[in-house]
Amino acid sequence: MTNSSLFAEAKRFIPGGVNSPVRAFRNVGGEPFFVSRAKGSHLWDIEGRELIDYVGTWGPAILGHAPDVVVEAVREAAMAGLSFGIPNPLEVEIARLICTWVPSVEKVRMVNSGTEATMSCIRLARGFTGRKLIVKFEGCYHGHVDSLLVKAGSGALTHGAPDSAGIPPELAQLTIAIPFNDPERLAETFQKFGQEIAGVIVEAVPANAGLFLPRPGFYEELRRLCDQHDTLLIFDEVMTGFRVAKGGYQELAKIKPDLTAMGKVIGGGLPVGAFGGRNEIMNLLSPDGPVYQAGTLSGNPLAMAAGLAQLRELERVDGWGKLEHIGQQLESGVRSVLGQLGRDYQFHRLGSMFCLFFTEKPVWSFADALQCDLTAFRKFFHGCLQRGVYFAPSQFETGFLCLMHSAADVDKTTDVIDRCLRLV
Numbered sequence: 001m002t003n004s005s006l007f008a009e010a011k012r013f014i015p016g017g018v019n020s021p022v023r024a025f026r027n028v029g030g031e032p033f034f035v036s037r038a039k040g041s042h043l044w045d046i047e048g049r050e051l052i053d054y055v056g057t058w059g060p061a062i063l064g065h066a067p068d069v070v071v072e073a074v075r076e077a078a079m080a081g082l083s084f085g086i087p088n089p090l091e092v093e094i095a096r097l098i099c100t101w102v103p104s105v106e107k108v109r110m111v112n113s114g115t116e117a118t119m120s121c122i123r124l125a126r127g128f129t130g131r132k133l134i135v136k137f138e139g140c141y142h143g144h145v146d147s148l149l150v151k152a153g154s155g156a157l158t159h160g161a162p163d164s165a166g167i168p169p170e171l172a173q174l175t176i177a178i179p180f181n182d183p184e185r186l187a188e189t190f191q192k193f194g195q196e197i198a199g200v201i202v203e204a205v206p207a208n209a210g211l212f213l214p215r216p217g218f219y220e221e222l223r224r225l226c227d228q229h230d231t232l233l234i235f236d237e238v239m240t241g242f243r244v245a246k247g248g249y250q251e252l253a254k255i256k257p258d259l260t261a262m263g264k265v266i267g268g269g270l271p272v273g274a275f276g277g278r279n280e281i282m283n284l285l286s287p288d289g290p291v292y293q294a295g296t297l298s299g300n301p302l303a304m305a306a307g308l309a310q311l312r313e314l315e316r317v318d319g320w321g322k323l324e325h326i327g328q329q330l331e332s333g334v335r336s337v338l339g340q341l342g343r344d345y346q347f348h349r350l351g352s353m354f355c356l357f358f359t360e361k362p363v364w365s366f367a368d369a370l371q372c373d374l375t376a377f378r379k380f381f382h383g384c385l386q387r388g389v390y391f392a393p394s395q396f397e398t399g400f401l402c403l404m405h406s407a408a409d410v411d412k413t414t415d416v417i418d419r420c421l422r423l424v
């Protein structure tokens, strides 16, 4: 069986042949490959090709693929039962750990995906404030939530359809999308709609249209305006949570959101999301309060065991310090290649998250990211893949490092980047 023959078969039974659009390679052309095995920093496809992986299952694989400590924890949990649908002790353990590591979270509820987490934050913000409007930022992607697929990034962006079909315009009208890093637009929006805005949701570091950082002072102003108007500030830390620091980006930025959406790293590779925040808000959730939210598999013992094992291992080995070190190695390699080639492409990195923008102009927003040379990116992507390095199949995604990326991996990657940049 080849990747191509299996993809043809997949397309007969699965829409587009994939279970999530960004996997279909539409933004880079060609066809996806099928993975047969993943371990550490490497993937193997069904044709036996070995790749250094910088997608890391889109973020969760921070220790590397299939780390022994997580696999063993899942095995042990499985022996005791796969799902109970009634409380199990691991749920309490992970809730305690999250509330300890992320001080803005006083209570947390576990769900099965980042999408469920952001969707629940929106409902909770509306329930708490009794208001309808939600503000989001252009290019920020918060999963495929109806209210948030407005000027979104990730697969919604790469397919050229930021607004999905199937979302009633009446609902989309309740979402105001404004540019990121633009304090004037933010102030104007609050001036006009301040008393109607239930919540402002932001990817703590926008990472679904490439990776761009908040300008100094932007989040302080956002926090101030939310407080002034009794609007909830919702940080989507699905990508950054437990990855950029133990307490997520809010720890680094020293900003306390009212609600936080989490996912990816927290599940150790199993389907897990979570959302949490201040007691007075979280206490509105059913069964204590009137905001309904539920899930048969929420708090699933295997998923909780995997997440706990991953988080504890990260802490035990000072994962964040080590990832910063690996990130610095990659960054210095990429910058030296760019320097030698005389290319001023923008390279952004925050710890173990990174993005090479194919533009020489600074990138602070979605509009800036859209200026990238996508033809050059496509050539670069396929060149790297052919040479054994797998980056995300879109300019508008973020690369992820894991603890298993070795100096040899980084050296090979730098060399491949050098050769492939010469092609474009």
Ligand code: HOZ
Pocket: 020, 021, 022, 023, 058, 154, 155, 207, 208, 397
């Ligand atoms: N947030 C991820 C991509 N930016 C999700 C991956 C997916 O949509 O499959």
